[in-house]
Amino acid sequence: MSNKIPISDKPDLRVRRTHKLLWEALLKLLETYPYDSLTVQQICEEAMVHRTTFYNHFEDKDHLLKYGLRQIDDLFGKRSIRERLLHPVRTAEEIIEKNKLAPLMASPTDGTLSRILYKQGMEGLKKDLRELEESGVKFPLPLDVIASFYSGARLSLCAWWMENGRKESADQMDEYLRQLINPKLFMEEE
Numbered sequence: 763m764s765n766k767i768p769i770s771d772k773p774d775l776r777v778r779r780t781h782k783l784l785w786e787a788l789l790k791l792l793e794t795y796p797y798d799s800l801t802v803q804q805i806c807e808e809a810m811v812h813r814t815t816f817y818n819h820f821e822d823k824d825h826l827l828k829y830g831l832r833q834i835d836d837l838f839g840k841r842s843i844r845e846r847l848l849h850p851v852r853t854a855e856e857i858i859e860k861n862k863l864a865p866l867m868a869s870p871t872d873g874t875l876s877r878i879l880y881k882q883g884m885e886g887l888k889k890d891l892r893e894l895e896e897s898g899v900k901f902p903l904p905l906d907v908i909a910s911f912y913s914g915a916r917l918s919l920c921a922w923w924m925e926n927g928r929k930e931s932a933d934q935m936d937e938y939l940r941q942l943i944n945p946k947l948f949m950e951e952e
Contacts, residue, residue: 777819780811781819781829783809783810783811784805784806784811784820785826785833786809787805787809788800788827789830790808791805791808792865796875797823798873798874798875801823802823805823827875831879834857834861834863835882837861838853838857838886839886843890843894847890848936849932849936850916850936850939851916851919851920851933851935851936851939852932852935852936854920854932855932879917880913880914883916884909884910884913887908887912887913888909891905891908911943912943915939915942919935919938919942923935
């Protein structure tokens with residue numbers, strides 16, 4: 763069992779400040795370095811936080827990344843399921859721009875970062891799909907299959923969009939995604 767400070771509880775101001783400094787340092791470093799090449803020492807130096815303090819709060823840099831992504835998930839959770847499913851790129855773009863998260867999306871999608879983004883996205887999508895299923899929506903495939911495929915497609919399309927300079931609008935990218943995916947799963951209601 764980990765003796766780290768539980769990041770899901772409402773932490774005091776000092777803990778929130780430390781988490782904020784470390785998260786912002788990670789984002790800043792992602793502007794220059796691929797995630798897999800970053801070290802805890804680099805993050806601590808950028809944040810001006812001792813390594814001991816880092817390890818009092820997080821197990822490793824992956825734990826810090828997952829913490830930050832949970833904060834982002836909370837922002838997505840404030841949007842409607844319809845918005846998240848039918849306009850994922852536009853929704854992501856709005857949240858990213860409002861919260862200065864561009865370095866996270868612009869970072870080269872190396873192995874660990876991609877896996878964590880994919881897993882977090884898939885978990886959020888499964889939650890949305892379960893909620894829809896509980897409200898009476900019937901899906902033709904198992905939810906895990908839908909969530910896995912859709913999360914991978916969404917992440918891949920967003921990575922392509924970022925790597926190609928975001929020439930298309932977020933709405934155009936959402937339309938591309940809808941056309942590429944079975945329209946019966948995520949059909950725009952008319």
